[in-house]
Amino acid sequence: MALIVQKFGGTSVANTERIRNVAKKVQKELKKGNKVAVVLSAMSGVTDQLVGYTKEVSELRTAEELAEYDTVVASGEQVTVGLLALALMSMGIKAKSFLGWQAGIKTDKIHSKARIEGIDVKVIKDALKKGFVPIIPGFQGITDDNRITTLGRGGSDTSGVALAAALKADRCDIYTDVDGVYTTDPRINPKARKLQKVAYEEMLEMASLGAKVLQTRSVELAMKYHVRTQVLSSFSDEPGTLLVDEEEVMERRLITGITYSKSDARVTLIGVEDSPGVAAAIFGPLADGEINVDMIVQNISEDGKSTDITFTVAKTDLKRAIAAIEKAKKVKYKKLLTDSNVAKVSVVGVGMRSHAGLAQQMFKTLADKGINILVISTSEIKVSVLINEEYTELAVRALHTAYGLDKK
Numbered sequence: 001m002a003l004i005v006q007k008f009g010g011t012s013v014a015n016t017e018r019i020r021n022v023a024k025k026v027q028k029e030l031k032k033g034n035k036v037a038v039v040l041s042a043m044s045g046v047t048d049q050l051v052g053y054t055k056e057v058s059e060l061r062t063a064e065e066l067a068e069y070d071t072v073v074a075s076g077e078q079v080t081v082g083l084l085a086l087a088l089m090s091m092g093i094k095a096k097s098f099l100g101w102q103a104g105i106k107t108d109k110i111h112s113k114a115r116i117e118g119i120d121v122k123v124i125k126d127a128l129k130k131g132f133v134p135i136i137p138g139f140q141g142i143t144d145d146n147r148i149t150t151l152g153r154g155g156s157d158t159s160g161v162a163l164a165a166a167l168k169a170d171r172c173d174i175y176t177d178v179d180g181v182y183t184t185d186p187r188i189n190p191k192a193r194k195l196q197k198v199a200y201e202e203m204l205e206m207a208s209l210g211a212k213v214l215q216t217r218s219v220e221l222a223m224k225y226h227v228r229t230q231v232l233s234s235f236s237d238e239p240g241t242l243l244v245d246e247e248e249v250m251e252r253r254l255i256t257g258i259t260y261s262k263s264d265a266r267v268t269l270i271g272v273e274d275s276p277g278v279a280a281a282i283f284g285p286l287a288d289g290e291i292n293v294d295m296i297v298q299n300i301s302e303d304g305k306s307t308d309i310t311f312t313v314a315k316t317d318l319k320r321a322i323a324a325i326e327k328a329k330k331v332k333y334k335k336l337l338t339d340s341n342v343a344k345v346s347v348v349g350v351g352m353r354s355h356a357g358l359a360q361q362m363f364k365t366l367a368d369k370g371i372n373i374l375v376i377s378t379s380e381i382k383v384s385v386l387i388n389e390e391y392t393e394l395a396v397r398a399l400h401t402a403y404g405l406d407k408k
């Protein structure tokens with residue numbers, strides 16, 4: 001007998017008919033002789049609406065205000081867990097819902113983007129032992145001073161994986177509206193293929209580089225605790241994509257996926273003084289403002305006097321980034337340029353560790369299409385380039401073909 005954590009996303013529980021469908025998925029797993037614990041999202045659209053309400057009455061600036069925000073937005077999941085318990089009971093299945101605090105989901109105090117610190121699984125284990133299907137709301141937890149927290153948007157993936165880790169479950173199935181992880185976004189490239197297995201590390205890169213199937217934090221947890229995590233659709237019976245250790249990815253491939261993201265903007269400082277401490281003077285105020293910087297390039301100046309620095313920040317942070325730099329007295333530059341019409345395209349694959357020339361293949365492919373590269377950044381298993389946004393689809397398709405990923 002295996003213990004499976006099933007997590008269902010917002011589209012899978014979007015209405016009562018779909019909640020009945022989820023109940024059938026649970027039943028199917030039980031019929032195999034397995035034990036099941038369930039984690040749910042709110043009905044799709046509900047969290048957005050709840051967030052909207054809070055913004056209508058508050059600027060949400062202080063920690064106390066964000067604590068109340070959490071009280072409001074955590075409520076969406078309360079509805080779905082109760083409804084699923086009722087649906088299962090109507091099928092003669094023993095089920096019981098537990099809110100985050102009842103289920104012992106302890107988090108830190110960073111309201112609206114809290115992190116799970118531990119799960120006291122006693123209540124859930126007890127319920128499982130007594131033959132119940134415990135149903136837990138994703139996205140929420142409790143601080144040690146008894147306040148409700150939420151984990152950041154999309155956080156119920158993280159709840160699912162964290163619960164699977166804490167229960168030492170045999171697998172965590174993340175049911176969503178796509179049937180797995182693809183070599184690239186099938187919406188912009190019909191030749192995308194579904195992957196049977198992806199290494200945790202590849203998934204981590206892909207999630208943070210724009211593949212929206214899983215919350216990045218959930219992949220981090222899966223990797224850390226070696227949780228066998230499967231991404232699959234609640235609307236079909238097909239197997240999905242399994243996240244596994246690198247050694248287990250048997251398919252011999254060099255590149256696993258191509259991702260893109262249109263959420264970043266480029267900032268360039270022209271004529272920055274070339275002396276020690278300049279980078280620190282620029283990036284210090286950004287860090288203080290909690291503005292994440294992603295790609296960075298700085299060149300060496302010919303005359304040793306001035307140089308240019310380019311970096312990217314989230315489009316949503318651009319205004320604040322400019323303000324932070326303009327306010328930083330220590331930063332001297334001639335001109336500040338920004339560009340929001342950029343996209344980051346990345347190729348990801350653990351094969352990069354052992355094969356040379358994969359980056360060059362990317363540059364050549366883009367050059368052949370006449371696409372100019374603005375910024376390049378690399379890690380051991382990925383190469384990212386910043387390009388003009390209008391070439392995103394073209395670049396993704398060309399790279400997909402060049403690395404032999406197209407569906408046959």
Ligand code: ASP
Binds near residue numbers: 009153157
């Ligand atoms: N309901 C929350 C959200 O929409 C959490 C989740 O769905 O993962 O962000």
Ligand code: MG
Binds near residue numbers: 009010041
């Ligand atoms: Mg979701």
